[in-house]
Amino acid sequence: MKIYEKAPAKINLLLDVMRKREDGFHEVEMIMTMVDLADRLEMEELPSDSIFISSQAGYIPLDEKNLAFQAARLIKDRYNVRKGVYIHLDKNIPVAAGLAGGSSDAAATLRGLNRLWQLGISEDELCTLGAELGSDVPFCVTGGTAIARGRGEKLEPIANPPQCWVVLAKPPINVSTADVYGKLRASELKKHPSTKNMVEAIANGSFTDVCANLGNVLETVTLPLYPEVLQLKESMQRLGADGVLMSGSGPTVFGLVSKEAKVSRIYNGLRGFCKEVYVVRMLT
Ligand SMILES: C[C@](O)(CO)[C@H](O)COP(=O)(O)OP(=O)(O)OC[C@H]1O[C@@H](n2ccc(N)nc2=O)[C@H](O)[C@@H]1O
Ligand SMILES: Nc1ncnc2c1ncn2[C@@H]1O[C@H](COP(=O)(O)OP(=O)(O)OP(=O)(O)O)[C@@H](O)[C@H]1O
Incomplete structure (x- = not known):
């Protein structure tokens, strides 16, 4: 079976930093929303217990450095999934741009594998998993518009901004x-x-x-x-x-x-x- 997930880019309408924390991260207050520039992910189950990533974009890592790979490995490990997956990333979001392209791919992988393997993981749990991969990943799991606090993982959903x-x-x-x-x-x-x-x-x-x-x-x-x-x-x-x-x-x-x-x-x-x-x- 093949499934598809869209991974949209985010923008920060507001980004404030309160202080540097003891763990090296910064305490932030951000307002984030999604725009309709998106990567498209195709996921197909493999009988072997392995993860393969491909992409038409020649400039991103396809091994364990890829955030989609890390997301797949995390969900497999945490939920004891003995199956594999082939993930194709159709990249449209520019890389290392401040648009959370990699984070959104990771979030889409978590959402997609939850569906593909029928794991029944709640959105909150997906966000908690996502936070292990990066500060922007929990917001990319939920999408919409939100105030993000902590290091970015504490989300308070708000209304969407006026269309423009x-x-x-x-x-x-x-x-x-x-x-x-x-x-x-x-x-x-x-x-x-x-x-x-x-x-x-x-x-x-x-x-x-x-x-x-x-x-x-x-x-x-x-x-x-x-x-x-x-x-x-x-x-x-x-x-x-x-x-x-x-x-x-x-x-x-x-x-x-x-x-x-x-x-x-x-x-x-x-x-x-x-x-x-x-x-x-x-x-x-
Ligand atoms: C700049 C933003 O993209 C705005 O949405 C985020 O704050 C950063 O999110 P991200 O890229 O997912 O960040 P991570 O991969 O978690 O962290 C990358 C690095 O940024 C710094 N970092 C990140 C988030 C945060 N609240 N404080 C930090 O100091 C840390 O040095 C960390 O090692
Ligand atoms: N699936 C992926 N897509 C894009 N880059 C990835 C991916 N996986 C790993 N990377 C690596 O992550 C780095 C950051 O890329 P990304 O596009 O996520 O940055 P960003 O938009 O600045 O993220 P953020 O806004 O969350 O800081 C790049 O150097 C890239 O090599």
Whole structure:
């Protein structure tokens, strides 16, 4: 039997960091939502007790370094599954972009294998398993829109933001999440975005207020290190996006746009100097 799972990309509408914890992670407060740019996973049971990964993308690991492989191994070990699986990853989400591509593949693998092997694992348990694989994985298991606290694994679902266009642009650089968190001096942060205001903006369905309350404290690290990310932000603003922010630790920048008429102007303007630009919708 073959099954299919979609693994959508996430964006952080808000990312605040409170403090560095003793375990090396940072205590965060984030508002995350999904966009309709997705990897597609095909999973097929194998009679042998092994995991195989393939992908059309030549630039991701296909061995135990792949997060989908790690998710499959974790669920097999934890639930004593003696069967194998072949997973094909049709990658559409840019890699190491701040869009949680690998985390979403891991989450889709957990959801998919739960179905394929009829394990009856609850969504909460899948999230707990997911947290062992990465801080963004629990949110990718549930999807929707949520406030994420702790190191990202404590989720409080909220309403979806008002529908709009999302323009994503990724400059051709690699940014390490660990490096960005490592360089952040949380105690020295002068400005924090307001989770409360963003939650209110979303609850009121106010697109203008959502745009006004976007904020990501990791920009204070990534933007000075990589001027091309700042340049992308400024270009998107100049081209008329209603709200612009870096997603996660970067380097992808997203622009929220309410009017379709503006979208092609922004897309064409960015494509002049940035190869990876995507126009998508919020997943509602
Ligand atoms: C930047 C975000 O993507 C925003 O959604 C997440 O906070 C990071 O999520 P992720 O990539 O799933 O992160 P993980 O794979 O768990 O951690 C990668 C590295 O980032 C740092 N890290 C991550 C999350 C967190 N709350 N504090 C941290 O300091 C740690 O050094 C960790 O070793
Ligand atoms: N299934 C996968 N898809 C993409 N990258 C993967 C996958 N499995 C492992 N990786 C590795 O993980 C690293 C991070 O890739 P990913 O696309 O998940 O980053 P990201 O979007 O920045 O994630 P996040 O937003 O959660 O920090 C890459 O260096 C890649 O080699």
